[in-house]
Amino acid sequence: MARKKIALVGAGQIGGTMALLAAQKELGDVVTIDIAEGVPQGKSLDITHGAQVIPSSVSLTGSNDYAAMKDADVVIVTAGLPRKPGMSRDDLLEVNCGIIKNVGENIKEQAPNAFVIVVTNPLDAMVYTMQKVTGFPANKVVGMAGVLDSSRFSSLIALELGVAAEDVTAMVMGGHGDTMVPLIRYATAGGVPVTQLLPMDTLNAIAARTAKSGGEIVGLLKTGSAFYSPGISAIKMAEAYLKDKKSVLTCAARLNGEYGIDGLYAGVPVIMGANGVEKVIEVELDETEKAAFDVSISAVKELTAWVENNFSA
Numbered sequence: 001m002a003r004k005k006i007a008l009v010g011a012g013q014i015g016g017t018m019a020l021l022a023a024q025k026e027l028g029d030v031v032t033i034d035i036a037e038g039v040p041q042g043k044s045l046d047i048t049h050g051a052q053v054i055p056s057s058v059s060l061t062g063s064n065d066y067a068a069m070k071d072a073d074v075v076i077v078t079a080g081l082p083r084k085p086g087m088s089r090d091d092l093l094e095v096n097c098g099i100i101k102n103v104g105e106n107i108k109e110q111a112p113n114a115f116v117i118v119v120t121n122p123l124d125a126m127v128y129t130m131q132k133v134t135g136f137p138a139n140k141v142v143g144m145a146g147v148l149d150s151s152r153f154s155s156l157i158a159l160e161l162g163v164a165a166e167d168v169t170a171m172v173m174g175g176h177g178d179t180m181v182p183l184i185r186y187a188t189a190g191g192v193p194v195t196q197l198l199p200m201d202t203l204n205a206i207a208a209r210t211a212k213s214g215g216e217i218v219g220l221l222k223t224g225s226a227f228y229s230p231g232i233s234a235i236k237m238a239e240a241y242l243k244d245k246k247s248v249l250t251c252a253a254r255l256n257g258e259y260g261i262d263g264l265y266a267g268v269p270v271i272m273g274a275n276g277v278e279k280v281i282e283v284e285l286d287e288t289e290k291a292a293f294d295v296s297i298s299a300v301k302e303l304t305a306w307v308e309n310n311f312s313a
């Protein structure tokens, strides 16, 4: 069986992290593409130098030419600008939308059968743009945010409880912005509802910190945004697709009537396998959760409307 091919468009902080992880997991040959001359080549060669130690038998190459992604099975897009202190994700809208449009046109030409994972912010509007530009079926174009936001929520709960992060399952839905919705009621540790393990005000504080976690990292790093955990999360999605794992993951998926929403991308739990997004799972939301979800969706709607008004595919 031929090796799979993974194209990483954007060889910055997240792109480099994903190249290393994909090589460690031997998910397939990795091609990294960036406009910065030497950067994708340098990072690919650097990881190749460690292949004997990892060990990894996949090939890693870097290029400044989009043609290098030819016939890729998976394309993960991080091309664009990250946040700096004082910026919101939405401040990146105009510049990153132009980049995604350009990258999307090239994916359409070079890798028409690819599963496309968008990471560039503002996430929900960028994945919407990508699907519009490529014209790919919506199940093959998804956004990475929910896996990261849910992992942040789970990890912070685990820290508070002093238990293994892998035993905590917690979900964050809605748009990938300050209005994201961490669902406390559904969080469990080893199957035990966390509402039985921690006081509600502690859980509310953890939920609030989760929603601001991206900004917390930006404030600490000062020169960019989080990259290790976003890289890990996007590779988890690629793995679910390539191995047909039928994983239940929260990601930005195009909604077609689910949650009463039509034609928007937003964070919801899905089943992910060889057909990409195989099913959107509809979670029961109580009145308060639904109200918070609606606020988050309004923010997504606003950004998506900007894309509709300013960019025709």
Ligand code: A3D
Pocket: 009, 010, 011, 012, 013, 014, 015, 033, 034, 035, 036, 039, 078, 079, 080, 081, 082, 083, 092, 096, 099, 102, 103, 119, 120, 121, 123, 144, 145, 148, 176, 224, 225, 226, 227, 230
């Ligand atoms: P960074 O390290 O700056 O890497 C971005 C790379 O994109 C740079 O190397 C650029 O040269 C490159 N680039 C710019 N334009 C193009 C183009 N047209 N074609 C190819 N490459 C190009 O940023 P990063 O890796 O830290 O972050 C990348 C994106 O992910 C940013 O938009 C972040 O805001 C976003 N991000 C999203 C999340 C989510 O959870 C959704 C989390 C963290 C960061």
